[in-house]
Amino acid sequence: MYLGLTAMKEKSIAVVIITNGPGELSTWVRPVVDYLNKINDTSKNIDKLNYSIRLVLVPCPNATGKEYEVAKSWHKFELVTEAKTFWKLLIRPAQYAKWPKKGIVIFLGGDQFWSVLLAKRLGYINITYAEWISRWPRWNNVIAAMNKNVKKSIPSKYRYKCKIIGDLMADITNKKEIALNLEEKKWIALLPGSKKAKLMVGIPFFLEMADHINKNNKNINFIIPIAPTTSTSEYLFFQSNKNPISKYYSSKIKQIKQIKNSVFDYVIETSNNTKIYLINKHPCYEVLKKCDLAITTVGANTAELASLTLPMIVVLPTQHLNVMNAWDGIFGILGKISFINKFFTFIIKNWYLKQKKFFSWPNIKANKLIIPERIGNISPKQIANEAIFLIKNKNYLSEQKDNLSKQRGKTGAVKKLAYIIFNSIKKFS
Structure with a gap:
């Protein structure tokens, strides 16, 4: 053929x-x-x-x-x-x-x-x-x-x-400048994942986290770079009752509106009136480079963010580990064995997570903790509070940015x- x-x-x-x-x-x-x-x-x-x-x-x-x-x-x-x-x-x-x-x-x-x-x-x-x-x-x-x-x-x-x-990742460039109206606000990039099992947890978790941040600091805007392998319809699906994980989180999407004549393509408005701007273009490094902080799941995206020297918080909420059958490494392999999923979930939580030193690319490469990894039974509110703290303390962000820059290979x-x-x-x- x-x-x-x-x-x-x-x-x-x-x-x-x-x-x-x-x-x-x-x-x-x-x-x-x-x-x-x-x-x-x-x-x-x-x-x-x-x-x-x-x-x-x-x-x-x-x-x-x-x-x-x-x-x-x-x-x-x-x-x-x-x-x-x-x-x-x-x-x-x-x-x-x-x-x-x-x-x-x-x-x-x-x-x-x-x-x-x-x-x-x-x-x-x-x-x-x-x-x-x-x-x-x-x-x-x-x-x-x-x-x-x-x-x-x-x-x-x-x-x-x-x-x-x-390092091929070191060649990620930001040659193109954009006219992004910051309105004297801070910007946080949210990367909830691109795979079904990540989105199941990521969408409800990140929506609630954004609501917590917005409630405590109105001077922060949010963007989500939509991965080419996902869509807005999936965002709506995973925040709905069709997703069993969504029942653990209160934040919902009120509407998703298309935006014209803007660097962004859509805007999510949550039930608590938090706005999250979406951009379809991939890669959108010129937009990410304008952000002050990223909050991301584990995966290859941590390498991309590191190559842009964008400070980040890496999250892995293990309270939903039983549905993470498409996460990286051992999570993806063992999670697909459904009839012993609970047993392996127990093993991963009580042994693997304690044995594995680092989960994000920058920390693995540096063999030390240079960006925060929040692994465990974490809540959106905890991550929101940490994000607000980092945004208010530029020295911490600058230090992380410098450390990421040192780990970046030659172009x-x-x-x-x-x-x-x-x-x-x-x-x-």
Whole structure:
């Protein structure tokens, strides 16, 4: 079955990107693809390369299921395959497209083993971006490492394959300035999540938290950057009685109104008349950069906020752990085993949470607490009070901003990886 433009030109080189969730798609895949095309577009005619970029989504408990539609809407890939078809693709690649003899499989999210498998199946070389560890160096042709620690962890006989390029997240830029009317108010960005299980808890929790903040400080505005994998209709659903978690929280959405001629697309008005502005554009770094503070769930978004040096509070309300079957890591894996969900919830609360040192990307990378993590049976009011305290005490926000800045890697990783891919394609020409 051939879809659209999947019958490639005879001498074309296949560039196949493996990825999984929304964070990797927007902060790793898209920038690298854009820079690779930029290199080729600015090359002289004799140096231009004939390649085709394909995106293969792989199974992942942290994916939302909407990555396929988002990736296709960018119109950057000749072919996009869904995560649910990965095994069929692996067994019968020709069912989805013609595959040239020469190509590259690039790992940019998910499990590194998937890219090794697909590269072997197609007979292509493999390039792996290793953020924390290179798991299969023996079968990697090139390892693009985030830092020297990744290289040190590779067995010595394979280290020659490794090139330290830096942190892809560090290349998140804020070149575009916007005319955001602050009205002498402070701005807090709310990131309740993008996956169903996160939104089940996040929407009711964050609505009530915003109401508490607004009740005590009218000088604060709120924004929510809507993830491309979710929508306003889901916000309405998860604050309603259809969501069993909503009964534990009193705040509701009174209405969601569309806004015209504004940087924002919608405004939520709660039952307590708190206004929360929504922005559909993704990524919306230029808006986030204007904020004073972010309150977020755990996940890849903590890395994005850190790259913007935006102070944050990370929350994980474990009183609803039994429904968190799409949270990161062990939460997502164990939470799907429904008949022993209660047992694993007990184990996670009483052992795993006590054993695990940090949950957010900045703290994991720094190996110390540089941003507050509020894990446990926490209430919206507690987080609201902490947010108000931080907003009133600029020294704390400045200190956090400085610490985030120190942890941010040097820029240029996207460019370096794009050139590794470009030069690898050239070798085939």
